Amino acid sequence: MKQNSNTVDLESSSPLLSNQRALNSHLRMPLRKKRLRIFEKFIELGLFFAAFCSVLVTIGIFWILFSEAIPFFQHVAIWDFFTGTEWAPLFSEPKYGILPLLCGTFISTFMAMVIALPMGSVIAIYLSEYAHEKIRESVKPILELLSAVPSVVFGYFALLLVTPLLQKIFPNLPSFSALSAGLVMGIMIVPYVTSLSEDALRAVPMHLREASFAMGATRFQTAIKVVFPAAFSGITASFVLAISRAIGETMVVAIAGGMQPKFTLDPFEPAQTVTAYIVQVSLGDLPHGSLGYQTIFVAGSTLLLITLFFNILGHRLRKKYKEQDA
Amino acid sequence: MVTSQNSVPLKAEVKNLNFYYGSHLALKNVSLVVPENQVTALIGPSGCGKSTLLRCFNRMHDLYPNNRYEGEILLNPGSENLLSKDIDAIEVRLRISMLFQKPNPFPKSIFDNVSYGLKIRGLKNRSEMAHRVEKALTEAALWNEVKDRLDEQATQLSGGQQQRLCLARSLATDPEIVLLDEPTSALDPIATAKVEELIQELQKKVTMIIVTHNMQQAARISNNTALMFLGEVIEFNDTKTFFASPEKKLTQDYLAGSFG
Amino acid sequence: MTSLPTLLRLRIKKERRKNKIFLWTARVSLVFTLLVLLALVTDLFIRGADRISLDFLLSFPSRFADKAGIVSAWVGTLCVMIVTAFVSVPLGVCAGIYLEEYAKKNKITSIIEVAIANLAGVPSIIYGLMALGLFVYKFELGQSVQTAGLTLALLILPIIIVATREALRSIPLSVREAAAACGATKLQVIRHHLLPYSTGGILTGIIIALSRAIGETAPLVTIGALTYIAFLPHSPLSTEAPFVSAEWLKDPFTVLPIQVFNWVSRPQEEFHRNAAAAALILMVLTFSMNIFAIVLRARVRRKIKW
Numbered sequence: 030m031k032q033n034s035n036t037v038d039l040e041s042s043s044p045l046l047s048n049q050r051a052l053n054s055h056l057r058m059p060l061r062k063k064r065l066r067i068f069e070k071f072i073e074l075g076l077f078f079a080a081f082c083s084v085l086v087t088i089g090i091f092w093i094l095f096s097e098a099i100p101f102f103q104h105v106a107i108w109d110f111f112t113g114t115e116w117a118p119l120f121s122e123p124k125y126g127i128l129p130l131l132c133g134t135f136i137s138t139f140m141a142m143v144i145a146l147p148m149g150s151v152i153a154i155y156l157s158e159y160a161h162e163k164i165r166e167s168v169k170p171i172l173e174l175l176s177a178v179p180s181v182v183f184g185y186f187a188l189l190l191v192t193p194l195l196q197k198i199f200p201n202l203p204s205f206s207a208l209s210a211g212l213v214m215g216i217m218i219v220p221y222v223t224s225l226s227e228d229a230l231r232a233v234p235m236h237l238r239e240a241s242f243a244m245g246a247t248r249f250q251t252a253i254k255v256v257f258p259a260a261f262s263g264i265t266a267s268f269v270l271a272i273s274r275a276i277g278e279t280m281v282v283a284i285a286g287g288m289q290p291k292f293t294l295d296p297f298e299p300a301q302t303v304t305a306y307i308v309q310v311s312l313g314d315l316p317h318g319s320l321g322y323q324t325i326f327v328a329g330s331t332l333l334l335i336t337l338f339f340n341i342l343g344h345r346l347r348k349k350y351k352e353q354d355a
Numbered sequence: 356m357v358t359s360q361n362s363v364p365l366k367a368e369v370k371n372l373n374f375y376y377g378s379h380l381a382l383k384n385v386s387l388v389v390p391e392n393q394v395t396a397l398i399g400p401s402g403c404g405k406s407t408l409l410r411c412f413n414r415m416h417d418l419y420p421n422n423r424y425e426g427e428i429l430l431n432p433g434s435e436n437l438l439s440k441d442i443d444a445i446e447v448r449l450r451i452s453m454l455f456q457k458p459n460p461f462p463k464s465i466f467d468n469v470s471y472g473l474k475i476r477g478l479k480n481r482s483e484m485a486h487r488v489e490k491a492l493t494e495a496a497l498w499n500e501v502k503d504r505l506d507e508q509a510t511q512l513s514g515g516q517q518q519r520l521c522l523a524r525s526l527a528t529d530p531e532i533v534l535l536d537e538p539t540s541a542l543d544p545i546a547t548a549k550v551e552e553l554i555q556e557l558q559k560k561v562t563m564i565i566v567t568h569n570m571q572q573a574a575r576i577s578n579n580t581a582l583m584f585l586g587e588v589i590e591f592n593d594t595k596t597f598f599a600s601p602e603k604k605l606t607q608d609y610l611a612g613s614f615g
Numbered sequence: 616m617t618s619l620p621t622l623l624r625l626r627i628k629k630e631r632r633k634n635k636i637f638l639w640t641a642r643v644s645l646v647f648t649l650l651v652l653l654a655l656v657t658d659l660f661i662r663g664a665d666r667i668s669l670d671f672l673l674s675f676p677s678r679f680a681d682k683a684g685i686v687s688a689w690v691g692t693l694c695v696m697i698v699t700a701f702v703s704v705p706l707g708v709c710a711g712i713y714l715e716e717y718a719k720k721n722k723i724t725s726i727i728e729v730a731i732a733n734l735a736g737v738p739s740i741i742y743g744l745m746a747l748g749l750f751v752y753k754f755e756l757g758q759s760v761q762t763a764g765l766t767l768a769l770l771i772l773p774i775i776i777v778a779t780r781e782a783l784r785s786i787p788l789s790v791r792e793a794a795a796a797c798g799a800t801k802l803q804v805i806r807h808h809l810l811p812y813s814t815g816g817i818l819t820g821i822i823i824a825l826s827r828a829i830g831e832t833a834p835l836v837t838i839g840a841l842t843y844i845a846f847l848p849h850s851p852l853s854t855e856a857p858f859v860s861a862e863w864l865k866d867p868f869t870v871l872p873i874q875v876f877n878w879v880s881r882p883q884e885e886f887h888r889n890a891a892a893a894a895l896i897l898m899v900l901t902f903s904m905n906i907f908a909i910v911l912r913a914r915v916r917r918k919i920k921w
Contacts, residue, residue, distance in 0.1 A: 069802045073717055079709035080718070083730040083776070086769050090734075090741060093748035148644045155641030168645065170909050175652050177823075177905040179830025181872040182894045185879045186655050189662075189887060216651050245627075249634035270736065277738025279833035280872075284879055304740050304833065311743075311837045317752055325837075329744040333737070340736035418795055420719065449798035459789040462812060471807070472797045524797065 094333055097326035104320060110327070114292040116301075118324045119310070125324070127331060129290035133207065133300035137282050138275040140211025140296055141218055145275070146268055148215075149222025153264075156223070157230035158238075158252040176220035184284030187213035192285060199297065205287025207300035214281045222271045229263025229350055230256055266346035273339035277332065279304035303332045365432050366391040366532060366562040367412070372426035372438075374404075374411060381407050383586045385426070389532070394554060394563045396577035396594070398570050400614060404586040405566045409534050412437075412564065413451045414444035430531065449476065452525030456537040458517035460509035460524070465501050468509045468520055472528040491527035494560075495519045496553055515546025522553065526561070533557075535565040539572070551576050570610065574598050582606050659898065663891025671892060675846075676874065680885030685893050688874035690847050691760070691840075692829060694863055695870055698764020699771070699828050704821055707772050711779025711817075716805060735773040742770045743837030751838055758839030760848055761864040766834050771824040778820020782813035815915030819908045826904035830897065832872040840873050871897045 102110070105125045113126015152172075156165050192209040196202045202209070233256050241251040257264065279302075287299025288309050301309070307325045315322045367389040374382035382404050389395050397405035407416075414437070416422040427436040430450070437447045452472075460468050469488045470478075478484055488505075492498040497519040501512075509520055518538060525533055535554070539547040554563065554576050567573050573580050574594060581591040582605070590597065590606045601607050608614060619627075674684025710731075718724040746766040750756045756765070786809055794804045810817075849862035871893060878890035 066800065069800060072802060073713075076709045076713035076717060079706050080713040080727050080776075081723075082706060083710065083734055083772065084727055086745075086772070087730040087733060089749055090737065090745045093745045093753075094741070097748050148648065151637075151641050151644050152648070155638070155645065159638060159641065170906075171649060171652070173909065174902060174905055175648065177826060177830075177901050178652075178655070179832070179872055179897060179901060181830065181832045181875050181879075182655070182659075182898060185875065185890055185894055186658070188879060190654065190658055216648065219648055247630045247634040249637045250630060252637075273736055277740070279738070279740050280876065283833075284876065304738065307740055307744065308833060308836050311747075311839065326744060326748070329741055333741055336736060336738055337733070340733065343736075344732060413796060415792065415796065418792070445798055445800055448796060453796040455789065455793065455796075457789060459793040461790060461793065461808065471794075471799075475797065475799050475803055475807075521793070524793075528798070 090333070094326055094330045097323060098330040101320065101323040101327045116290040116306070119313075119321055123320075126292075127303075127328070129292045130301060130303045130306055130328065131331075132292055132294055133282070133286065133290060133305070134276055134302040136207045136294050136296055136300055137211040137214060137278075137286060137302055138272060140208060141215035141275040141278075142268075142272060144212055144215025145218040145222050145271055149219045149267075149271070150226055150264065152219070153223045153226035153230060154252050154257070157227050158248055158256060172220040172223060176217075176224075178217070180217065180278060180280040181284070183213050183217045184210075184281045187281055187285035202297055203287070203299055205285060205289075205299040206297055207282075207286055208296040210282045210284075210286035210300075211296060213285065214275055214278055217278075217281065218271050218274055221274060222267055225267030225270060226260075226264050229260040229267065232263065232350070233259040260350065262346045263350035266343045266350065269339050269343035269346060273336045273343060276339065277304065277336050278302075279308055283308045303328045363390040363393070365389065366430070368427075368429045368432045369408075369411075370427040370429065372408070372411065372424070372428065374407060374416070374425070375423040376407075377421045381586050382411070385586075385588050387581055387588055387591045389562060389564060390579060391562050392559055393578035394558050394565060394576055395579040395581065396573035397564065397566045397581050397583055398568070398573045399583035399589075399609070401568070402585075403583040405583045406536055407586075408583065409453075409536055409564060409566050412447075412532065412534055413453055414438070414447050415453070417444045449528070450530060451532045451534060452528065452530035453534040453536065454518070454521055454525055454538045457541045458514060458521050460512070460517050460520050462508065462510055464506045465509050465512070465520060466505040469523050469527050472524060476528065487527055488523075491523040492520075494526050494553075494557060495523035496549065497523055513546075515542050515549060518542060518546065518550060519553070522550070526557070530561065532562045532564060535563060537566055537568060540568065582609060584609075656898070659891045659895045662888050663893075663895045666888050666892035667895065671889075676877075680883060680889055683878075683886075683889055685871065685874055685896070687847055688869050688871045688893065689896070691868040692870045694760045694848050695763045695767065695835075695868060696825065696829060698761055698864065699767040700821075700825060702765060702768035703771050703775055703824065703828075706768070707775025707821075707824075708779050708817060710772070711776045711783065712805060712809075714776070715780045715783040716801070716809070731773050731776055734769075735777075738833075739770055739831055740833040740837060742766055743834030746834065746838045757865055758867060759865045760868045762838050763835050763840065763868060763870070764864075766838060767828040767831060770831065770834060771828050774824040774827065775817075775820055778824070779813070779817050782816025782820070783809055785816065786812050815911060815918070819912045819915065822904050822908040822911070826901045826908070829904070830872055830901055832870075832876055835870055835873060836876070840867075840869050871900075 110125055110127055112128065113124060114128050115124035115126050116129045117124040156168065160168070187209050188205075191213055192202070192204060192206070195206075195209055195212075196204075199208075237255055237259060238251055241255045246254070282300070282302045283305040286301065286305060288301050288305060289299045290301040290306065291298055293300075306328050310321065310325045315325075365388050369385055369387050369389075372382055372385040373380060385404075385408060387395075397408060399405050410416055411424060412428060416424070424438040426438070428438050429435070430437050430447075435442060461471065463471075466485075466488055469491050470484050473484055473487060478487075489498060489502075492501065497516060500516065501507075501520075509517065512520060518541075522533075522538075539550050542550065551572065554565070557563070558578070565573075565577065577594050579591065580594045580597040582589045582597075582603075584605060590601060590603045592602075597606070598610065601610060671684045672689070673686050674682060675687055676685075677683040714724070714727065718727070743766060746762055746769075750762045750765055751758055756762045790808060790812070791804060794808050799807065848866035848868060849860060851860055851863055875890050875893045875897060878886040878893065881887075
């Protein structure tokens, strides 16, 4: 049954073809064995190392922060650290209670969220459920520009514009306050909340909305009672990530919040956050390895653990809403 | 097995091919022959494995994880099994081209599309390349329509033209076999007729295997037809005999439209 | 058709009103946000625009507000950004290509992806702390331009990786299969098709990432950027072979946002004006980069329609 087709005369076809075939005569050779392609393997290895760098950086962050912070606890009791209400590590009689810094972080984050979460969600719902395509296309770039403003400029804004403005409403407001810093931080985070929430809302399939409209619901009812609950884990994720962002924010509070750690939750007082403390110390001169030097790593480790918690939570929620969607 | 093909030279032979998607056996003990310079059609209902079989010929399954071949496909019978792990999949694809269901020209110029296969084979001589691009486009009946605009983006062409461009791309490298995976199912009737006409013209120069869900198309343009069902080859014969006097009951039912 | 009972009609009216109220609340919020942006830019302009002059751009900081300038700041930003780009772009794009085209679904790949997602959420000041302990002291790179560039590069790495992956992902399977069917190796598919088609998207991501790096202050303060610098880094060119010098990498430095921070922290009004001027220049830089990225993204979307 098998004919020896390998010997079919190529030259018998048209001269043009045979010319071509002659050039490709190697095609009639047996198939070549698998080539090693060393160069390609080498490239793949290089690309892998580039990707693995992220793991190395993560390890580096945890290692450095904890290894520089742990010696601190040989001098200061952990209990004192977590429950002390005075933070004055650089004074002649140093006090190492982290609560004032945590208060500062808490109150500024809280103020920021009071602005960012409602405004961010409302704008997100508007963009996703109400706005025409044209409006969305012009608004989104502007929000993107807003999120591109460096935080130091927002700090300037908080100190030199917002604080005087607020002082007109609250004459007793000091020139540095958690209120001013927190509110500006909130506005700074609005585009972030909007963007993440809008993604979650748009991921809700159209047919759910159509079912609601078909029953005579208004856009508002549909948005609040149908779309929002359907996108709930995505929106919660955006809230959690926004909180994490506020906790990690530095420059706005460093400029407008004042550098006085106080054990209070009163927004009308100056406050220092964990992050602003690190900046304060870095601006000065601290000998490498001194207790004061170690305090910034202690502060950093605390910050890392807190934001890690919120980030993991936020990502779990995001995964949940992405899976629901699929 | 086909007996009437005794006198015809064979381009390829499939021997006891089993193919696994992960742990799922998608092709069961497939054996058939592919005569040289003829069109062999694979028909069958959706999911019967015809595209899966086609893609074995150019080792497309290697691009995705967890696929496994068992059995042989011999190119130019007497030579090695192209499914063997020792044979480079790239080598196989350099000799066996494919035309896809949905036209997929590269977002490059018309010239660059057709010459791509030549470029990666190391052809550097520009006049040689231009010559071969013209020849391929002529064979695909597209040369006259595009000869003045070879630098234009291929994506500007109509659907039918794009498919002919992809055909030219696959012909430019003088392949030993051209695999056609439902090449006209995304085209309008006029474009379909054009492509079918081309296939019939090219048949004398190059071996083709075509997968089609349209049995009338198989009857029109192929020399040999195989019916597949649930991963197995049910019947394989020269087209005239296949359609006029099918042997198996399943084939008769399929041709009558009872299923699929 | 029977008319709707009155109670229902009242209900509908109430819902319509709620809808309208929400719509207007949303519109007001949106306008408010945009007004904030406008107010910010306007204030910077009013306070700082007339401070901007050639003198300002070419003078060093000084105790005297009207003599002070930002030359050390913008030169510092330039030097640091060169290092940042040199490190982050190849690293980020290569990592993105690996994850999207080569990585199999195994444990190591999940670990890498978790690491990247994690790094994206780490506050920027923590990068500064890590750099302080690791680069400045352990690796002894000093409180220098190279440390700053390295730190910022690691900070923006996740942005570039994600942008690269998304750009590659948007290339449909059909093109990859067509290229493979022509006989192209994996590397050839990437070189000839995937990278050229995704260049626009990747570039957009790079520009956005770099514009973020330009505005970073906290990590650089932490690694010890000086806030008062009266000199410039060494020139990269030298008069003796090999005519290029790497001295500038080891030099101390300052950057534009730190200069803003320094001036805004002073009580005197004149320094606030300097801060406004410097902030204005910083904003022009970041805004133009972002606008360029937005325009590029729109052009890319229009050019290749899959």
